[in-house]
Amino acid sequence: MFHHKPIQEMVIYQIYTRSFKDSNGDGVGDLAGVTEKLEYLSSLGVDMLWLSPFCSSPNDDMGYDISDYQNIMVEMGSMEDLERLLEEAHKRNIGIMMDLVLNHSSDEHPWFVESRSSRDNPKRDWYIWADEPNNWDSYFCPEAWELDEKTGQYYLHIFGVKQPDLNWRNQELREEIFRMVEWWLEKGIDGLRLDAIHLIGKPEGNPDYVHAPGESKQFCHFRNHELGHKYIQELHKRVFSRYHPVTVGETGGSTPQSARLYVDKARHEFDMIFHLGFLEEGEFEENPARNYKKFYEKWYEQLSQEGWDAVFLGNHDLARMVSVIGDEERYWKESATCLATMILTQWGTPFLYQGDEIGMVNAGFTSLDQFRDPHTTIKYRVAEEKGQDTEKVLADIIKWGRDNSRTPMQWDDSAHGGFSEAEPWIMMARNWQHINVARQEADPCSVLSYYKKAIAMRKSNPCLSYGRMEMEKSDPAVFAYRRSHEGCSVLVVLNLSSSPAAFNMKAFNKDQILLSNYPGIRQNVSGLFLRPWESLVVKDR
Structure with a gap:
């Protein structure tokens, strides 16, 4: 169990x-x-x-x-x-x-199938219907409302047309x-x-x-x-x-x-x-x-x-x-x-x-037909219809698309x-x-x-599970913070860049290092020299 x-x-x-x-x-x-x-x-x-x-x-x-x-x-x-x-x-x-x-839900859910069957169906109010659409937005579509021709009303879909919103007021x-x-x-x-x-x-x-x-x-x-x-x-x-x-x-x-x-x-x-x-x-x-x-x-x-x-x-x-x-x-x-x-x-x-x-x-996508996320395709087609630079849109999708x-x-x-x-x-x-x-x-x-x-390391150190978090002053490329809990303290230093950086801190012994992603540590009297994307976790008390 x-x-x-x-x-x-x-x-x-x-x-x-x-x-x-x-x-x-x-x-x-x-x-x-x-x-x-x-x-x-x-x-x-x-x-x-x-x-x-x-x-x-x-x-x-x-x-x-x-x-x-x-x-x-x-x-x-x-x-x-x-x-x-x-x-x-x-x-x-x-x-x-x-x-x-x-x-x-899906528009294929039995609840919605019933809801859209007639205006007086008992499940009509399980979804959100209106005689006229308002100006709310949809994540995936130009409009948040879709006309149901059979009943003459619009249903709300904050996401795709096939994803009608449930009416939690019911x-x-x-x-x-x-x-x-x-x-x-x-x-x-x-x-x-x-x-x-x-x-x-x-x-x-x-x-x-x-x-x-x-x-x-x-x-x-x-x-x-x-x-x-x-x-x-x-x-x-x-x-x-x-x-x-x-x-x-x-x-x-x-x-x-x-x-x-x-x-x-x-x-x-x-x-x-x-x-x-x-x-x-x-x-x-x-x-x-x-x-x-x-x-x-x-x-x-x-x-x-x-x-x-x-x-x-x-x-x-x-x-x-x-x-x-x-x-x-x-x-x-x-x-x-x-x-x-x-x-x-x-x-x-x-x-x-x-x-x-x-x-x-x-x-490493190179063309639109390699994507399977339907809403990536919708984004491209909408851009195409609006006359936007489709090469730029595709480059953006290739880098940021969620199919990655x-x-x-x-x-x-x-x-x-x-x-x-x-x-x-x-x-x-x-x-x-x-x-x-x-x-x-x-x-x-x-x-x-x-x-x-x-x-x-995280599981064996209560500082990292329960400790409060305090930011440390650092180089613009360095993200450094201290986690402290019940008398113990752990310092985390991250160089989030592809260039060397420095961090001012007191000297520490090798046995204080809990985790490091580079072999050896470079430090002197003025502090720590960080290589590109170097990370260090030090127990300092």
């Missing part, structure tokens, strides 16, 4: 299931494939696996459009496969976190959602990552957005709305408080102040949140040290008072961190291990994304990287023969070996 640690002591690993391991030779990763790799995951030292959506779906948005909340997507396997995964993971004291989409719908979430927890699910949960609170009457100077139009009318908090608190009271799963709410685009409301323990909402605050400090890749300092000054101050945070640099919606933040051409290994040090020494629960532990990089993080996991240098015996659903990244698990497992100096050391 799985007994999860306090969230402060956990390391969570995200699996994009369709790209992790194919067990049946159809070119698509599946739940049985995850079970096959549990020994690998256990050796890495992670405590919980966050699986991308596996409920039934037509896959218009790769599973984030659910057509049956209590069944398994055909490509992912069967309910028996999930039950075996839970059993085998729990034997290794590894928990399973489910990615659940509650802001919207008590019957909420009761059905609470029952469904409880059903999964009874089945043995240990954690919940709730997608786009900060969008569920739509104001009564769907009023138009009124522009205010300096304010973005996008989503402001319903993102982080007080009604959303009310519904989440109801979900906590009815379900979370009884089963105590690890809960993570996705709240992208939130401010530190609005995000704090979700994790304030006295409010009874979530354990932690997923936001993209570090990307909102400008062009992150141009000066990551400066931008991360700015990010943490704002976010740590707010969330550390009464709450907790999730720490990550990679996930299924972002390009590979070594390609867009690190330096994959000149300092691939150094930047991969430096970024690992940063994630695993921050305040908050670290979330690692599959493949980052071996330093996977962007795919969705290419198959690179297990070995065989055909298809050991991911599948068949042609994968998406192309292999360009360098799987050189960057793969098999090649790194036997190398004590590999990126994978470094991740294992860094995870073990």
